[in-house]
Amino acid sequence: MTHLRKPILVSPAGNLDKLRFAIRYGANAVYFGGEMFNLRAGSENLSIENIARGTEICTTANVDSIFLMNSFLHQSDIEKVKEYLSLIKDFNFSAILISDPGMMMIIRELGISTPIHLSTQMSTLNHYAINFWKDVGISRIVLAREVTLEEIRRIREHVDIELEVFVHGALCISYSGRCLLSRYFTGRDANLGQCTHPCRWKYSIVEENREGNHLDIIEYARGTEILSSKDLCLIRLLPEYARAGVDAFKIEGRMKSVYYTANTTRVYAHALSLLDKPEEFAAKLPFWQRELALISHRPYTENLFNEFEGMKGKKSIPTIRGARFFGYFVEKGRDETEIYMMVHNPFSLGDTVEAIYPIYNNCVRDKQYRVCDIAEGELIATSAIPNRIYRVRFDAPVYEYAIFRESTK
Numbered sequence: 196m197t198h199l200r201k202p203i204l205v206s207p208a209g210n211l212d213k214l215r216f217a218i219r220y221g222a223n224a225v226y227f228g229g230e231m232f233n234l235r236a237g238s239e240n241l242s243i244e245n246i247a248r249g250t251e252i253c254t255t256a257n258v259d260s261i262f263l264m265n266s267f268l269h270q271s272d273i274e275k276v277k278e279y280l281s282l283i284k285d286f287n288f289s290a291i292l293i294s295d296p297g298m299m300m301i302i303r304e305l306g307i308s309t310p311i312h313l314s315t316q317m318s319t320l321n322h323y324a325i326n327f328w329k330d331v332g333i334s335r336i337v338l339a340r341e342v343t344l345e346e347i348r349r350i351r352e353h354v355d356i357e358l359e360v361f362v363h364g365a366l367c368i369s370y371s372g373r374c375l376l377s378r379y380f381t382g383r384d385a386n387l388g389q390c391t392h393p394c395r396w397k398y399s400i401v402e403e404n405r406e407g408n409h410l411d412i413i414e415y416a417r418g419t420e421i422l423s424s425k426d427l428c429l430i431r432l433l434p435e436y437a438r439a440g441v442d443a444f445k446i447e448g449r450m451k452s453v454y455y456t457a458n459t460t461r462v463y464a465h466a467l468s469l470l471d472k473p474e475e476f477a478a479k480l481p482f483w484q485r486e487l488a489l490i491s492h493r494p495y496t497e498n499l500f501n502e503f504e505g506m507k508g509k510k511s512i513p514t515i516r517g518a519r520f521f522g523y524f525v526e527k528g529r530d531e532t533e534i535y536m537m538v539h540n541p542f543s544l545g546d547t548v549e550a551i552y553p554i555y556n557n558c559v560r561d562k563q564y565r566v567c568d569i570a571e572g573e574l575i576a577t578s579a580i581p582n583r584i585y586r587v588r589f590d591a592p593v594y595e596y597a598i599f600r601e602s603t604k
């Protein structure tokens with residue numbers, strides 16, 4: 196089937212700040228959950244008031260708002276989910292994302308006509324499944340992360356429905372989170388959004404007669420049940436996925452930082468803007484790859500879709516820290532060199548930091564600054580500590596939505 200639409204970028208919005216930054220850094224759509232029935236129990240999640248506010252911000256910015264109701268429901272959840280949905284039924288979401296067909300039935304039973312997207316959690320892998328979901332009223336399918344590029348091409352020949360794929364972020368070794376490891380080890384259930392990631396812990400085997408003689412578990416593509424995945428990064432292959440007929444590219448990571456949200460969003464948004472300019476795309480690719488290397492991540496792979504190569508390697512793949520994230524713009528100060536800043540990691544007077552900014556018109560405006568003054572309320576300080584808002588003066592004008600990280604020059 197012909198597929199002509201320009202793909203959009205869907206970014207995570209774990210709280211209202213991340214939502215604002217995702218929008219300003221180039222997301223076409225953001226996804227967020229409330230305090231119940233989404234698969235991120237550990238995320239900050241939005242109160243009813245903030246869901247309303249977030250949806251309003253999206254509408255004003257002409258950005259799609261995708262609300263997550265993607266928990267699997269136990270029978271005992273039914274009345275609670277109805278009560279919860281009745282609180283948000285009049286909000287102007289662009290779509291609601293579900294996993295459990297029962298959730299869809301309840302949404303429609305309550306007279307909510309918002310378009311419904313199907314989560315990757317439903318492991319949709321083929322065009323018969325897609326057309327089944329289309330027939331029952333789903334308008335967009337987030338494909339299983341196990342679907343290969345070639346399979347997407349073949350699927351697209353048989354379906355006329357919006358397809359979304361994950362392009363960046365953490366991967367799950369089981370089929371899209373259908374996994375009991377966390378529940379087994381810690382009592383915290385991945386299917387209820389409480390995963391403690393035991394698939395990434397270090398394991399070894401001990402032969403029963405040789406106590407203390409530990410053998411490390413080595414991963415093979417198809418040989419081990421307990422695996423430790425790398426992180427997905429499909430930036431290089433974006434044009435191919437677009438040509439295969441993908442409508443929406445999704446970034447994983449509602450629980451990650453404002454810096455992660457903003458920088459991954461600006462990189463992928465910039466890349467999407469150059470999809471029809473192959474030479475410029477190729478020229479900018481090293482910059483994007485460098486930026487993605489400057490966020491905390493596990494070694495990247497683009498191969499989970501293709502033969503599961505990403506799972507190969509030793510256990511306990513280390514996380515790569517990336518650039519230190521100091522904090523982000525909250526509001527303007529008394530002149531153009533001063534801002535109020537939410538601090539994430541400590542820094543001191545005289546430090547050199549780097550601000551990153553949204554990329555507009557193919558123009559990167561990142562800049563090095565020296566920290567000249569720090570104040571908390573009326574108190575002058577020599578350093579800033581995390582989770583507080585400071586008034587900070589720099590040696591040059593600072594612009595809205597700056598995000599500060601350690602100097603990379």
Ligand code: SF4
Nearest residue numbers: 367368374385390394
């Ligand atoms: S333990 Fe690993 S494989 Fe299982 S749900 Fe959590 S992240 Fe996914």
